[in-house]
Amino acid sequence: MPGAAAAQPAFDRRDPRAVRRAVRSGAHTGHTGGLAPGIVQANVCILQGEWARDFRTFCERNPKPCPLLAASAPGDPRLPRLAEDLDIRSDVPRYRVYRDGELIEEVGDIAHLWTDDMVAFALGCSFSFEEALIAGGVPVRHVAEGKNVAMYLTSIETAPAGPFRGPMVVSMRPFTPANAIRAIEITARYPAVHGAPVHIGKPEMIGIADITKPWVGDFVGVRDDELPVFWACGVTPQSAVAQARPPLCITHAPGHMLVTDCKNSELSDWGQSMGSDPCG
Amino acid sequence: MPGAAAAQPAFDRRDPRAVRRAVRSGAHTGHTGGLAPGIVQANVCILQGEWARDFRTFCERNPKPCPLLAASAPGDPRLPRLAEDLDIRSDVPRYRVYRDGELIEEVGDIAHLWTDDMVAFALGCSFSFEEALIAGGVPVRHVAEGKNVAMYLTSIETAPAGPFRGPMVVSMRPFTPANAIRAIEITARYPAVHGAPVHIGKPEMIGIADITKPWVGDFVGVRDDELPVFWACGVTPQSAVAQARPPLCITHAPGHMLVTDCKNSELSDWGQSMGSDPCG
Structure with missing residues (x-):
């Protein structure tokens, strides 16, 4: 049944590495709900230069709405804290590209948009x-x-x-x-x-x-x-970024999250090591 | 000022061992509120034989209202988990003695009432x-x-x-x-x-x-x-014991608690080791 195979690509939907490989290759472009159960899925926000520095401060000052799981080095598309093989330019099934606060397009890969002052932020999700x-x-x-x-x-x-x-x-x-x-x-x-x-x-x-x-x-x-x-x-x-209208901002599309290698059960140790206040 | 000295016996009110020594000697017979700040004060209930065995089970089944900090061996007046020198027959400033569920008397020492099948229970206090x-x-x-x-x-x-x-x-x-x-x-x-x-x-x-x-x-x-x-x-x-009407029950008088050597700040580790359910 080639039709069914195309609708549901053959990869291990419980394995986060397999999910990321399928996303990276373009075999999976859909929602991530139900994939890799027990594994942390993250909100993604990518900003440049000074905007990224201010956004990091915003997250640190508001740890409850903006729980920072990891941030990349500027220009570095990896987030090794979340998964060794992770490449933020390709590992989200669907991205939203905003210019000056306006949604311009949805894309499946952002390699062509990546610049050496970009910082990728991964935020915890309910x-x-x-x-x-x-x-x-x-x-x-x-x-x-x-x-x-x-x-x-x-x-x-x-x-x-x-x-x-x-x-x-x-x-x-x-x-x-x-x-x-x-x-x-x-x-x-x-x-x-x-x-x-x-x-x-x-x-x-x-x-x-x-x-x-x-x-x-x-x-x-x-x-x-x-x-x-x-x-x-x-x-x-997301609301704060939309109102700030940065020249370029890239996020995940709703429901199309970044699948990490981290277990939900491990998250109880995370708050303090990222500098957020667990009592905040 | 000998009068003032008599009203407020000379002991270090911040030191739990000094408090217990003053209680034991009869120098302090009053409330324990404000004594030994930061230190665990406990509710006390003393029962005999089968009544003590059932009461222990009652505490274990109801850990939220009856959080058992320590129980003595039958006939043993010590509670070394709470304080090395502790003697439950003398270290509560004022005891209440109930016979068949009726309050009979308040006393400052229970050595004359102690029997070799008595078990002393110390319960956590808000x-x-x-x-x-x-x-x-x-x-x-x-x-x-x-x-x-x-x-x-x-x-x-x-x-x-x-x-x-x-x-x-x-x-x-x-x-x-x-x-x-x-x-x-x-x-x-x-x-x-x-x-x-x-x-x-x-x-x-x-x-x-x-x-x-x-x-x-x-x-x-x-x-x-x-x-x-x-x-x-x-x-x-206390309410459950009063309704059960055991032949003999001894408790602390309200506000006249057992002062231990344990710090309140250490209590967060206690629940599981006593077998009570911290999630109950």
Whole structure:
């Protein structure tokens, strides 16, 4: 069945190296959801020169929304901390290219755009902590229902750095009180993927007027016996970058993440070694 | 000023060994609040024979309300895990003696009551985690106001063991959402002193009809920008023992705790080694 083989290229979908090889060769150009289970998938943001230096500072000042897993040396496309063979110019299935803050194109490879002052940033993603929650017996409704997490703009301001500033974006997950406590306990151990929540209950206190109307994503309800729990969201740096309008910025396309060799279960050790504040 | 010297015996109030020596000699018979700061103070419960065996099982099955720090060998008045020189017959400033569940007397020494089938249990106390909260920058209102913590009977049933059973008693502390999250993170590290909360928000879900009316202690308010946070309380085992009516039971008198040599800061390692479940 050559048609089926073309739709689903023959590679070991559980092996992160095989996934990266398939992405690199162009055999896999789709979403990374469900690939390499248990493995860290990262948000990607690539900037040049002074913009990259300011963005690094922005991440360091806002470790909860911008948990920096790794950053390349300027001009170096490798991220050996995340995977020995990783080449950031080819290992993301689909890139978005922004010029002056405008989305110009989506491409499968950025070798032709790479310059020697480019820095690639890999940021932690809530996929990792959601896996830990589910493994810990805490059901996550939007995952169970196959929906996107609900995201909201808040009145919490990020700490600015150069041109990067703006409101913190949060994701919301509803839990019973006992599960909310478990979720706080579990995610507190993962500072490299947003860590403990930033808020619980009382959405109006962080500038959310109507919880049923997320800014992005799907509202999955908050039942009478549940509390809404809010985590800092990886959309925050994307929003800050879009508003800063750098001449050139390259990111992953939504859902088309960088697959690393790191295990989610190892992330609990990461926060401090990257200089982010696990208690922040 | 001999009068002042008599009211406040001359011993180093910061040194737990000096405190125990003063208690043992009868020089100090008062409360232990404020003595030996940073040091673990424990709840004490002494039972005989089969009652002691069942009580140990009750503690093991209910580690959040009954966090067992140490238990003596039958007939052995020492608790070397807590302090090398400790003698449970003399080192509590004031004991309560219950016969068939009735309070019979308060005494300063129990050497005359000690039998060779007696087991002394030392249980963790929320003083330790409150110190950790305050050190972590999370204000605890009833402490700041010099009041007792508010305690409530709940609809949460303890896991029974022999004659010991009954509702979980909880203590309530109000916090802003951000401080509630910090409080959960901090206390989760202290399974040996009740650990993470058992409930947050929504008191009606655990059978508390009117939060302004605690069963015991002082209600210090829950403001519009606060959530009530509920921890399993060390009064739970006292309540279970009182209802079981053992022929003889000896406890510390309220506020007259056992001062150990252990540091509060060391408690974060304790939960697992005593067999209690830090995630329970």
